[in-house]
Amino acid sequence: MNLYTRTGDKGQTSLIGGRVSKDDIRVEAYGTIDELNSFVGIAAAEAAKHEPLRDMAELLIRIQHELFDCGSDLAYARPGAPLKVTAEASARLEAEIDRASGQAPEITRFILPGGSALSAQLHVCRTICRRAERRVVTLAAEHPVNPETLTYLNRLSDYFFAAARAANALLGESDIEYERSAEVFRKREKE
Structure with a gap:
């Protein structure tokens, strides 16, 4: 099988249901999710190097599959697909957010990306995820999209x-x- 097809040489690409320009907002949206998926792969590989983070590495790989699902949903150019x-998927992420939040000290100030290499990589994933979310919002203003994709991306950045x-x-x-940050996060009252 050849990896090159030559069908995109003039700036067009295929969607499920038609062909569009490679800079179409739909392609931009799922392309940004693909970019995010690549960075999640880097973070998963880094997490797998550390025994206490092996569960996180496995979760990151599951997230990669879910990102492919997001891209697949966005690649449909016709309604009813x-x-x-x-x-x-979003509910599972909420549980993982709660679990991860419980593993870190309480936060009171804004923080900068960094600390460990893995933390910095996860912050890169967060920012790309936010960009993907913005691209999907733009797409949703013009075309129907699966609303669960937007919810998922919002939870994923968290x-x-x-x-x-x-x-x-x-x-x-x-x-x-962040050294010039005031205390911006309040302690939550126990429910």
């Missing part, structure tokens, strides 16, 4: 933030507080 991203902080804590690294 079968969708893969469901509310259950997960990356919580995971970055948990990675630092589990590796014995401190978060780097």
